[in-house]
Amino acid sequence: MAIRTIRRLATGAALVALAAGVGPLRAQEVVQSLPPEGTQELNTALQRLARNANDVTALIDAGDAALRLGDVAAAIGFFGRAQAIAPSNPRISLGLARAYTLSRRPVEALRLFAEAERGGIAAAEMAEHRALAFDLVGDAQSAQELYLIAIANGADDGARRNLALSQAISGDRAGFEATLLPMLEAGDFAAFRTRAFGLAILGETDAAIKIARDMMPAQAASQIEPYLRYMSELTPAQQAAAGALGVFPRAAAIGRDDVEIATYSPSQVGSVGRADRALEPSGAPLGSLAPARREAELPPVAQSSPPTDPVVAAQDTPAVTVTQPDPDRREQQSMEDAFASFDLPPSASTAPRAGAVDITAIEAPRETNEPPPPVIPARHWVQVATGRDISALGFDWRRISRNSGGELAGKNAFTAPWGEANRLLAGPYDSAGEAREVVGRLKAIGVDSFAFSSARGEEVFPLEGARAAPAQPAPPAHPARNWVQVATGRDRQALGFDWRRIARGAEGELDGKGPFVVEWGVANRLLAGPYDSPAEAREAVNRLKALGIDSFTFTSEDGQAIETLD
Incomplete structure (x- = not known):
């Protein structure tokens, strides 16, 4: 892989990070100041490989960095080359297991995770990725055990979102909602995306589509609706692939797993170790770059939504146009494209390459004479x-x-x-x-x-026209206050109807408490309040829940304007 290719990957990842500026959410005010995680590590590893193409540690570092940058195919190449040199190294098994998980080869991945554990890799270190592999073979029980281990060991909100998705897949509605609640209250767009997937899996398609319509531009919402309508028809393994990796099966494969997954048999007692030991070797030898399972990328969506009746869906296949994926053309419509405005992380390029990475062809920078000292200091x-x-x-x-x-x-x-x-x-x-x-x-x-x-x-x-920061902050025009969020939507007039409907069912709980609205990305929050404290707002949420009304606590920031809804 040429250095210019690495720079292109790094720049692309940076632009994806910048694309998330959608509103006044605290977590999205500032974008990471450094290049995408893995860029520097990959450049350093490539320079070491230019000096010694058989440097196993550098190959492992390059594979890990490629995974962080989202280039799964390159990672498989690096790890495959490393394994050819040091076949018993457990870190190579772990790297390949993570890469195979992301490229939807979970049975092979689970065998590799077990091999890495036997080689001395701590179970907690690989718990999050191993959990996803279990979900991708339909073993939600083992997956959830491992997600909890990962979270207990400091995993980020991605593990929590995947845990919630797994709980929805296994039918645990209460666990699904409880896991997502703190992230929803914090305004995490990715958590709302997961909630849309989870509700669709649980059969609440209309609620899932409403979230998509509220949180996404109209065109993007219309693109994703057909997929949400089919989520409940997928197998658990297919649901995990769609919700976690953004990959939907071809229309002809909806509700049918590949033979490799369909014949996988998880441990009856839910033991992760025993489940791994039950795996029989299958597929291409480790480190090879044989093609991944023939599971299509998400196909283009027809303009009309597919039927929700599974019988009609089976007979009316034109509702979802099926095209064979072209390995040389990666611009097909995908779940990621449909959710691009819903803050969905970028999908990795997972098509394995035709051969191992040619380390000798890497264009490493050469030393040159030091230029004269620049005028501008650090x-x-x-x-x-x-x-x-x-x-x-x-x-x-x-x-x-x-x-x-x-x-x-x-x-x-x-x-x-x-x-x-x-x-x-x-x-x-x-x-x-x-x-x-x-x-x-x-x-x-x-x-x-x-x-x-x-x-x-x-x-x-x-910055032209900017003044120096004041010595003392001006008092906020709107102080921070505590609210209860009862709905979201882009059309404020429609929110007025929502308020009247919700207030009628609240049995006086919302009397004198609204309605109020505040902008939230492309939508608006519909609020009741203000309440004297977060605890009082939480108590109101609990009382509304007892009446069958979903709501969340929300604390506005100093200076954040909360408007009365006319």
Whole structure:
């Protein structure tokens, strides 16, 4: 893989991260200041391989970095080359197991996870990926045991979302809702995506489609609706592949697993170890790049929604047009494309390549004479946001500097190019340590930021028209308050009807409490309140739940305008 290809992958991953700017959610105000995780590690590993193509440790590092960057096919190539040199290395087995899981070869993956564990890899280290492999063979019980181990050992919200999806697949509605609730209350778009999938799996198709319509642009919502209508018709393994990996079966395969998965038999006592030991070797030898199972990418969707009646669906196959995937053309419609506006993480390119990675063809940078010292010195900054539109960053600067509690006092706004976007920077600071201290103080008051050091010769531009941050923050026009969210929607007039319907069923619980609205991405939250404390809002949620009304607590930020719904 040429260095320019690695740079293209890194740039693409960075742009995906930037695409998530959808509203005033706290978790999305600031984008990671560094290149996508894995970029530097992959570049370093490639340079080591250019010096020694048989460096097993470098091959493993390159495979791990390729997985973090989302290039599963490249990862399989690196791990396959490493295994040919050191076939008993357990870290190679683990890497291949993770890659095979993401490329939908879960039976092979489970055998490799068991091999890695026998080689000394701790069960907790691989619990999250191993859990997904179990879900992809339809063994939700083993999967959920491992998700809980992963979460107990510090796994991020991705493991929690996959656990909730697995609970929905196994019919555990209460567990599904309880697992998602904290993330939903925090406004996590990915959690709402998982809830849409889970409700569709549980047969609540209309509720799932409403979430998609509320949270996505109309065109994207119409693209995903046919898939949501079919979710309850899929096998558990197919549901896991659709919800976790964004891969839907071909129309002819709906409700039918591949032979390899259909003949898989999980342990009756739910023992992960025994379930792995029951696996018989199958498929191509480890490290080979034989084609993955013939499970199609998500096919193009017809303009009309498919029928919900399974009998009609079986007879009316044109409702979902089936096309054979072209291995040389990866631009087909996929679940990822349909959910692109729903903050769905990018799907990896999982088509295995025709041969192992040719390490000797890697174009590693060569040493050259050191150029003259640049005029622009290295400097230290605090990055507070990113964005493509420089003028929009001016609005971001005014908002962030007002809410910084005086921590940015006297500092001016600057921008630095970052791919096709720009970093919004405060500074400069005398040292990297001083910048990190400011980041820590900003975090304590709820403002996300990152320390950033511009390299020698890197241009950093003053933000035109921006004023220095004030010494003291202006008092917020709207103080932080506690609310109960009872619905979401883009059409405020329709939300008025929703409020009247919900209030009638609330038996006086919402009297005098609304309605209020606040923007949320492309939609609006419908709120009742305000309540004196988060605990009081939580009690109201519980009382509404007893009446059969779904709701969530919501705390508005200082300065966040909450409007009365006319």
